[in-house]
Amino acid sequence: MVDLRSDTVTVPTAAMRAAMAAAPVGDDVYGEDPTVNALERRVAELLGHEAGVFTPTGSLANQLGLRLHVQPGQELVADSLAHVVRAELGAAAAFSGITTRTWSAPRGLLDVEVVRGLIAPDAGPYLVSTVAVAVENTHNFGGGTVQSLAELRRLRELADEHRLALHLDGARLWNAHVATGVPLRTYGSLFDTVSVCFSKGLGAPVGSMLVGSTTAIAAARVWRKRYGAGMRQIGVLAAAAEYALDHHVDRLADDHRRAQQLARACANGAPVVDPDQVPTNIVPLDLSATEWTAAAFAAAARESGVLVSALGPRFVRLVTHLDADDAGVTYAGDVLSGLLAQQGPA
Numbered sequence: 001m002v003d004l005r006s007d008t009v010t011v012p013t014a015a016m017r018a019a020m021a022a023a024p025v026g027d028d029v030y031g032e033d034p035t036v037n038a039l040e041r042r043v044a045e046l047l048g049h050e051a052g053v054f055t056p057t058g059s060l061a062n063q064l065g066l067r068l069h070v071q072p073g074q075e076l077v078a079d080s081l082a083h084v085v086r087a088e089l090g091a092a093a094a095f096s097g098i099t100t101r102t103w104s105a106p107r108g109l110l111d112v113e114v115v116r117g118l119i120a121p122d123a124g125p126y127l128v129s130t131v132a133v134a135v136e137n138t139h140n141f142g143g144g145t146v147q148s149l150a151e152l153r154r155l156r157e158l159a160d161e162h163r164l165a166l167h168l169d170g171a172r173l174w175n176a177h178v179a180t181g182v183p184l185r186t187y188g189s190l191f192d193t194v195s196v197c198f199s200k201g202l203g204a205p206v207g208s209m210l211v212g213s214t215t216a217i218a219a220a221r222v223w224r225k226r227y228g229a230g231m232r233q234i235g236v237l238a239a240a241a242e243y244a245l246d247h248h249v250d251r252l253a254d255d256h257r258r259a260q261q262l263a264r265a266c267a268n269g270a271p272v273v274d275p276d277q278v279p280t281n282i283v284p285l286d287l288s289a290t291e292w293t294a295a296a297f298a299a300a301a302r303e304s305g306v307l308v309s310a311l312g313p314r315f316v317r318l319v320t321h322l323d324a325d326d327a328g329v330t331y332a333g334d335v336l337s338g339l340l341a342q343q344g345p346a
């Protein structure tokens with residue numbers, strides 16, 4: 001099976017497992033796990049922030065960030081395809097009483113003028129006041145797209161002008177960094193809080209982090225414990241993340257190259273994707289120009305040993321990762337382009 005459903009499906013390598021087994025640990029609720037403390041310092045520094053807090057999931061890192069910025073009844077704005085809006089099960093509303101409005105963003109790409117038109121800062125006693133903006137980079141459901149640095153800088157100016165907090169969902173910020181060469185710190189320092197995942201392209205089995213100011217992260221630590229995610233000897237998990245930062249960042253370029261290869265193979269079968277719009281490791285397939293439904297396409301691919309995600313009636317997503325090598329990706333490209341060339345179920 002070549003599993004292209006997500007970059008979360010990777011299993012830890014033997015070397016990563018060895019690093020995990022060897023990690024010095026302590027009780028992290030007491031702040032005594034040296035491996036966690038070192039990782040939190042390292043990632044905060046990498047992203048140009050004062051402090052970091054390790055979390056089991058990216059969703060928790062996002063939700064801790066959002067709740068720091070937005071009080072109950074206040075408003076967060078984000079694009080309508082954002083993970084915080086679509087894929088966190090309404091957590092911002094359920095846990096933090098946050099109300100959300102969205103703007104539509106083709107391919108998830110930020111246009112600050114659209115955000116400017118949507119926000120309602122200091123809206124007075126009758127309307128909901130916007131206090132925070134969330135941005136995703138790379139953008140998952142947008143197709144692994146990378147936000148323009150110039151546009152992010154303009155967003156920071158808009159936020160400063162209206163005293164809005166900015167949260168970056170950087171689950172795949174590593175991919176944006178490798179695709180563009182923009183330093184992580186350049187991206188990170190434009191935001192008040194940033195979440196990153198170690199369990200996507202970096203190949204760790206679990207783990208994410210929220211970074212921000214010392215005060216913000218101290219507050220996030222309280223909320224993490226309150227949510228039941230104060231963890232003990234998790235240096236074994238931090239060691240996997242540490243290993244991934246040392247060994248699995250630069251190789252993301254291989255995932256990007258393989259995603260290009262898949263996009264070109266699929267485009268050869270039918271006009272379902274523009275390879276020029278596949279900058280990182282996610283290949284979005286729009287099957288509207290074929291007879292295929294996403295479900296039938298995914299089932300047919302599975303018959304031939306290729307797993308893909310059907311995320312909408314006509315929308316399929318392929319994701320390359322550490323455990324999809326050249327041979328697997330070449331095989332998958334042949335299978336998928338063959339199915340697409342058939343135009344529909346036989």
Ligand SMILES: *Cc1c(COP(=O)(O)O)cnc(C)c1O
Binds near residue numbers: 208
């Ligand atoms: C995966 C992902 C997250 C976090 O997901 P978890 O499964 O909670 O770790 C957050 N944002 C984006 C864009 C993601 O792709």
